[in-house]
Amino acid sequence: xxxxxxxxxxxxxxxxxxxxxxxxxxxxxxxxxxxxxxxxxxxxxxxxxxxxxxxxxxxxxxxxxxxxxxxxxxxxxxxxxxxxxxxxxxxxxxxxxxxxxxxxxxxxxxxxxx
Amino acid sequence: xxxxxxxxxxxxxxxxxxxxxxxxxxxxxxxxxxxxxxxxxxxxxxxxxxxxxxxxxxxxxxxxxxxxxxxxxxxxxxxxxxxxxxxxxxxxxxxxxxxxxxxxxxxxxxxxxxx
Numbered sequence: 001x002x003x004x005x006x007x008x009x010x011x012x013x014x015x016x017x018x019x020x021x022x023x024x025x026x027x028x029x030x031x032x033x034x035x036x037x038x039x040x041x042x043x044x045x046x047x048x049x050x051x052x053x054x055x056x057x058x059x060x061x062x063x064x065x066x067x068x069x070x071x072x073x074x075x076x077x078x079x080x081x082x083x084x085x086x087x088x089x090x091x092x093x094x095x096x097x098x099x100x101x102x103x104x105x106x107x108x109x110x111x112x113x114x
Numbered sequence: 115x116x117x118x119x120x121x122x123x124x125x126x127x128x129x130x131x132x133x134x135x136x137x138x139x140x141x142x143x144x145x146x147x148x149x150x151x152x153x154x155x156x157x158x159x160x161x162x163x164x165x166x167x168x169x170x171x172x173x174x175x176x177x178x179x180x181x182x183x184x185x186x187x188x189x190x191x192x193x194x195x196x197x198x199x200x201x202x203x204x205x206x207x208x209x210x211x212x213x214x215x216x217x218x219x220x221x222x223x224x225x226x227x228x229x
Contacts, residue, residue, distance in 0.1 A: 042223075043204055044204065044206075100162050100170070102159065107156065
């Protein structure tokens with residue numbers, strides 16, 4: 001079945017440490033990939049997206065993600081986490097022919113220790 | 115430019131009632147999508163509207179319906195509310211429909227509690 005998997009439900013990192021959030025997808029073709037962030041009581045904000053081309057994409061707030069076709073992964077990274085990065089992070093895909101329908105992973109809750 | 119607005123922000127209803135939620139997209143955006151977010155099921159796509167036509171629909175019962183007006187504002191309606199309908203309902207807008215390259219901008223959501 002087609003799916004988006006975020007293996008880590010919760011992650012805790014110290015402020016200033018590096019971060020990597022994992023995302024794996026299971027689709028026959030390359031989907032179009034997104035990372036969104038949701039702060040408490042807020043809607044979703046787009047961090048970055050990948051459609052084609054360079055497999056390393058840069059986003060807002062210092063985030064980047066790398067698409068690895070061989071691993072069916074699209075992991076999100078940040079070299080130095082700030083306390084304000086504490087939030088829930090969602091990986092999502094859109095399939096070609098799927099219109100604007102986003103299919104989301106289950107999310108990773110990030111806690112930042114000061 | 116104002117973002118996506120959703121009203122009301124919070125709502126309490128009882129089982130069996132119906133509810134209508136409203137979404138105003140970013141000015142100039144013509145596509146509106148709705149999502150339900152619950153702790154158990156996560157974020158799930160409800161439907162997408164463009165030019166007053168439903169373009170795509172998720173796997174929800176017929177109690178969930180929506181519509182879009184000529185000014186692109188959208189409403190969703192849930193009839194005969196069940197406890198399991200308690201959720202955060204998110205609306206997202208984009209310029210066009212049917213294009214996976216479109217960035218969708220989300221509103222803050224309407225939190226519905228069904229008692």
